[in-house]
Amino acid sequence: MSEFFTPSIIASITALCVSFITLFQYFKNQRFQQKQIDKNLNRSLTTKLYNLRLEHYPKAYEITDLIYKQKGGNYSVDELKNILEELIEWKKGLINLIISVESRDSYYILRDILMKNPAHQESYSDLQIEKIFNANKSFRKQLRRDLGFMYREERLRRK
DSSP states (O other): OHHHHHHHHHHHHHHHHHHHHHHHHHHHHHHHHHHHHHHHHHHHHHHHHHHHHHHHHHHHHHHHHTOOOOTTSOOOHHHHHHHHHHHHHHHTTTHHHHSOHHHHHHHHHHHHHHHSOOSSSSSOOHHHHHHHHHHHHHHHHHHHHHHHHHHHHHHHHHO
16 A cells, blocks of 8 residues: 555645746746846936937036126126026926936035025125035036936946
């Protein structure tokens, strides 16, 4: 009788082992496929984000290009007010959704500095001039950095 059960026990244990291995492989493949789907989805969303940034960020560069010192090393008060209005108009709507946190923060700093009245009647103080210059430079740098992530990601992918 024991000879009758021994082959059947061995066959059933073998079948159970094969079933467990197959089940383990199935879950492992399913997890891998889910990671690939998530990765592809994130990549497509990142691509859309960068396309929108490439479409809308140049306008901010055009606006901030107008911030320059006139003869005498000062800024035009009226010109800066116009630039401020254009920047505020630029940031409305879609830009709020695509701008990074760092760029948004540097935008607010620049905006707040441009909102301040000149220290003297029609001219800014040296401290205000320096703050305007640095805030503008920082904002433009953050916009470039937002677009620079794309290039770094491409370099890493190629390696």
